[in-house]
Amino acid sequence: MDNTSIPWWMRIRTHVLLFGLAMSIFPLFILSNLSFNTVKQYMLNSIWEQNFEGVSVLADEVQEVFKNIENNLSYISVANGDALLGDDENKRQLVFKTLLDQEPFVEEIRVADKNLTVLDKIPWGNTAESDLFIPSHQSIFLSKVIFAETGDPKMYVTTAIPDPNTGERIGYFQVKIDLNSIIDNFTGHRLSKEGNLYFIDKSGNLIGHTEYSRVLDREDFRGNPAVQNFLEGNEYSQGTEYKNSEGTNVIGWFAKVGNPDWGVFIEQTTREAYQPIYSFTLKLLIIAILIMIIGSLLSIIFGLKLVQPLENLEGQVKKIISTGDIQEEIPIESWDEIGRLVQSFNQLLFLLDETNENLKNEKELLRIVVDGIGAGMVLLDEERNIVWWNSIFARWFGDKLTDLPWKLSLEKDRVFTVNVNGEHRHMRQILYELTPDKSNNAAYLLLLEDVTQQTEMEARMIESDKMATVGLLASGVAHEINNPLAIVAAHSEDLLDRLKEEDQSLEQDEIKAGLNIVLEQVIRCKQIISRLLGLARKSHDNDYVDIGQSSAQVLELLKHRAKQKNIKIVSQIDAGLFVLGNESEWQQVVLNIVTNALDASNAGGTLEVAAGRDDNNNEEIHFSVHDYGQGIPEKYLKKLFVPFFTTKPVGQGTGLGLFISYSIVQKMQGKLFIDSTEGKGTIVDITLPSYKVGA
Incomplete structure (x- = not known):
């Protein structure tokens, strides 16, 4: 068989080259994959932690705004209670003007006595006095978010006016806040190009969004997984990946404001969030491909250098096989491992020559012994077909082994009578089971012994x-x-x-x-x-x-x-x-x-x-x-x-x-x-x- 008759995938040259490529590619692939996963996880954690930190800061800032409003109202109601509830309208208007100057988010102010009768308000309009909601157990109260006819979100903040001497409630001081002007301070700057910032109250209403038109349209965000998380009572989310209402894959974070009972939400598209990871992956892939190409070239060069002496050895062996001269020695080209392999092969040829001669002698001795014991021997395969017989068996039954004068049986020990060359002879059959390596080898040894004299x-x-x-x-x-x-x-x-x-x-x-x-x-x-x-x-x-x-x-x-x-x-x-x-x-x-x-x-x-x-x-x-x-x-x-x-x-x-x-x-x-x-x-x-x- 020459090289041209050997399929390419069976040639040692191919094996060496494939091994070199595998050793160049797989270790690098494993290391690159390990490094990539490590860096990817680090970058993911960094991105998620950064956005969660941003939404948490926004929640604290919103809570701080409302805390300042509450503090101002509480201070005014305590320090200017007499002016607010007195008969001097000028003093009361002065207090109103001062509050409007301090709080740009306030668009309406009202004062009422302890019976909830409105004494004064700015501006005067058609606002129903029933909007003046005063709880009996709180000194200051934030109402639920209400929406104007235009769709703008509003909120009332009410504080009780205490008696300086007894501390009892003698009236109420209330302001209406334009939430859009507060929330706009936060939604005006985006945390990312493709991200959104929005606010949801405890009832699930959208009260603020980077795109304010969505607030005016009263868009329903309750189907959002992050919003559902918030409405279920969770305080925060460090990151959840889902599809938003537009069907875009996003990552959402939220944090609860506390007072008011709102949630601040940040959404960022996964494409933008993972953009640093994509850039890192591309760079890592380019570097890995370059390293693989260099490693593969080196593997091919050294593989060919290794295979060439082996192919020379193969040619010498084929020459010996074709001539049959196992006494011929193969020349040694070098004293490396392949050279020592050639030397060992020469020694093997010498031993093979000696063994061949010994086998010939042993074969002749075995023939003499087998014929000398006077018993017929037959080798059978698994299908009970005869694959070999000795000369004594042939002398007894001739060469027509397919038509024996007795029934072939796999009994281990039996004596039967058979006609041998015109005489009735008694034969003892002894069967030995063999263990063939292949299915076409002998499976049984059948030994026939002439026991006519013993039987008689x-x-x-x-x-x-x-x-x-x-x-x-x-x-x-x-x-x-x-x-x-x-x-x-x-x-x-x-x-x-x-x-x-x-x-x-x-x-x-x-x-x-x-x-x-x-x-x-x-x-x-x-x-x-x-x-x-x-x-x-x-x-x-x-x-x-x-x-x-x-x-x-x-x-x-x-x-x-x-x-x-x-x-x-x-x-x-x-x-x-x-x-x-x-x-x-x-x-x-x-x-x-x-x-x-x-x-x-x-x-x-x-x-x-x-x-x-x-x-x-x-x-x-x-x-x-x-x-x-x-x-x-x-x-x-x-x-x-x-x-x-x-x-x-x-x-x-x-x-x-x-x-x-x-x-x-x-x-x-x-x-x-x-x-x-x-x-x-x-x-x-x-x-x-x-x-x-x-x-």
């Missing part, structure tokens, strides 16, 4: 042991047959004697009864012989076996032997206990185990035989034989399944019974356990998989 030998051994056991039973069977034969002989002799004597009393019914007895005893003899022949016959086929019924037949054959030793056999065998196996072989297992138990039991003892399904696992069947005899010494327990080992005297046992029984149980996919205590007896327990009838 085991079969002959089982048959020999069976015949030896049958021989031991022959005497007992003879005794069993002798009894019914004696009965047959007696009845036959009696009938013959009576027929010879021509006994006239002999009836046909008596003859039939005698012959029936003879027939019953003959059938009994036939059954005994049939059981013995059934045990002795050869059987090679596996089928579903009712081990309860088969075991009961064996126990019938052993009755006479148990009777001879005065041993009672107690059996508790459930019905319908089906297993998969050979009935004759299973009867041999029962015969071997029960015979051993009878030999180990003492005269007058009891032998317990039980068979049934496991209560905890209904898919298992347990068959157990429990004797209370002499038991097995602990030192012999490990040798019980060794061929030809026996604890019986010479001539009384072959030592093959338990070994053969164990082999048969294993073939039936079962387990055999022996638990024995010397002097207390032995328990033999067999566990077999259960099957349903007709399964």
Whole structure:
């Protein structure tokens, strides 16, 4: 594969360049972003704090104006009470003129006695005397904002005139203030080019605005979030971002005046408020781009310088691959890290050459070993397809591996019969699971071993042991047959004697009864012989076996032997206990185990035989034989399944019974356990998989 066939995104040159660009851009981006956020937050806080400080100062200044008005009225009402309520009109007019000169915001003055009767006012007009509102518990009072017919906001300030001697109220002094002239002093100068300054009273009325026409139009500002905040009783707002009634994004601040109960509001468009931040962002972006360009250029230059030696190394390696000469060395151009990499690669080539030679030798040795063990080997993938086989497997089954003469199975251990080159051979299959790195690798190793001689030998051994056991039973069977034969002989002799004597009393019914007895005893003899022949016959086929019924037949054959030793056999065998196996072989297992138990039991003892399904696992069947005899010494327990080992005297046992029984149980996919205590007896327990009838 040359450079032209490698996609650009997979080339190391691209990786180095991208890494250099990334290391130039990302750290700078992170630092710039961190610096920008820090400065932005600082500038935001500065802008918001500055405007909040401005609106707070305005609120204090408005409150100071009204405080001065209240102080002047209070001073005049105390110092000039007699002149205001006296009969001298000139003195009263002089007081009015003095107040008008001091307070340019006052546009109307009235004086009333304690009964609220107006004594004098400036100017004289049609103002209703009912506007003179005097609370009973305050010495000075600010009225609510009222609007004239022109839309201008007005307010009344009323103070009580006290008696110099008693301090009681003897009259009232009231002025009407033009709020526009007061508020205009504050709204006349803007805090920003695009900002607005306005005043809202506690009722939500607009009483002052940078654009006074909006006051005259009685514009409703109650939907403004900042105004809602104020009307809900909040004292101030350090900044709230929202859309105003024109749909412009603004930031609003407000502060409560206190007395009067107004709110001073400042609104500034976000565009103007954040203009310093936008300017800072633009400058920072320009600087960052310049730094990124410089860093990228440097990364490209140094990246190309780094990649060039690597590309030279790649070319040398391709040359070695094309020629196949791994003994050739790559020239070292420099003694930096890349030069040391080339040196290490040369050493690797040398080791690779040695390893290649060793692998060839080991491969040949492995072939000799695999062929020498005499077993067929097959590798299978996950789909059970053959991916490799050795020469022995090919010699057995030829090259037609897709049409094997036996069914390919994933059983871990099984023995089956197959036709090999015209001969019936017994094969043992052993399966090993592998752990492939990839799905197309081998997943299983199948090992086939020719066990024909071993299988035939085991079969002959089982048959020999069976015949030896049958021989031991022959005497007992003879005794069993002798009894019914004696009965047959007696009845036959009696009938013959009576027929010879021509006994006239002999009836046909008596003859039939005698012959029936003879027939019953003959059938009994036939059954005994049939059981013995059934045990002795050869059987090679596996089928579903009712081990309860088969075991009961064996126990019938052993009755006479148990009777001879005065041993009672107690059996508790459930019905319908089906297993998969050979009935004759299973009867041999029962015969071997029960015979051993009878030999180990003492005269007058009891032998317990039980068979049934496991209560905890209904898919298992347990068959157990429990004797209370002499038991097995602990030192012999490990040798019980060794061929030809026996604890019986010479001539009384072959030592093959338990070994053969164990082999048969294993073939039936079962387990055999022996638990024995010397002097207390032995328990033999067999566990077999259960099957349903007709399964």
